[in-house]
Amino acid sequence: MRYVEAAGLKVSAVGLGTWQFGSREWGYGEAYANHDARLIVERALELGVTLFDTAEVYGSGRSERILGEALASSRANVVVATKYAPTLPIPGRAARHLRASAQRLGRDAIDLYQVHFPNPLVPTHQLLEELEAEVFAGGARALGVSNFSLAAWRAAERTGHVPIVSNQVHLSLVVRRSLRELVPWAQANDRLVIAYSPLEQGLLAGTYTTTHRPRGVRRLRRAFSPTGLLRARPVLDELRRVGTRYGASPAQVALAWVLSHPNVVAIPGASSVSQLEHNVEAGALSLTNEDVVRLEASAQAAWPVR
DSSP: OOEEEETTEEEESBOEEOTTTTOGGGOOOHHIIIIIHHHHHHHHHHTTOOEEEOOTTGGGGHHHHHHHHHHTTOOOOOEEEEEEOOOSOOTTHHHHHHHHHHHHHTOSSBSEEEEOSOOTTSOHHHHHHHHHHHHHHTSBSOEEEESOOHHHHHHHHHHOSSOEEEEEEEOBTTBOGGGTTHHHHHHHTTOEEEEESTTGGGGGGTOOBTTBOOOGGGGGSGGGSHHHHHHTHHHHHHHHHHHHHHTOOHHHHHHHHHHTSTTEEEOOOOSSHHHHHHHHHGGGOOOOHHHHHHHHHHHHHHSOOO
16 A cells, blocks of 8 residues: 655555445445445455545544544554544634544544534634644644635635635546646645545446446546546546556546546545455556656546636
8 A cells, every 4th residue: 555644644545435425316226335334444454555534524523423433443554544524613612523524433532623614604713713722722622614615715724724725626537626726735735635426426336337326426527427526537438548558447546547646635435445455456557657648638628617
């Protein structure tokens, strides 16, 4: 496993996203939540995965509980990251939610506590004052944000006294906006970009077709409509062409593209142990500059970055 370090935070290049743990909208069912999720976490630990990401809103806290139970018997040095949804400008609310997340996760402190999204109704300085106090008190070890623009990320850095070590954003071969500003700034300032949906929730794996579409919430996305799946074909064809040279799948190539950028790590989810293993293997795949250029050209033709 390859590891990435920034601002004192060292994590595996391939982490594990756990939105699907206990979240009914994914349609995985109770057997997955009660059994498979634990096996996935246990195997991730064996493979050297050290970054596990969740959020209080995933399954109304159930994802945190499942992840916490799966990690309870392990002494591995891991980074457990969760996220706070700033929906109301109530003083003290962020600190209370942090403690509730820690309790559900069964941890004395949150390794990386992230603000899930910016909310103009909840002043950033108010949030940071509360969360910095938790860091100083030992309730959190590091702070991050999610879905923040570069301007908002930098403003958060200037507001507080604790570094905002990471920004978790949507980054994949077909959603590349963060490469314009966020990733270069992270590289220049010893910060980390955490890429969620690096496989576009399975679209870039190439397993779905117009006659075989995903279940659950993904089925409602335009990307998985018949038109969206047809639109993805040229990109998938290029992923397959590149993968053929390495003996890799489209999903592995798509993940390797994300990881080809310094200071970037990825947190794909996994529906099974075998899928987790498949994703982790992508961390060892190194693409050439020519591969990267060809992949981005195919994606730009289908999904222009605006």
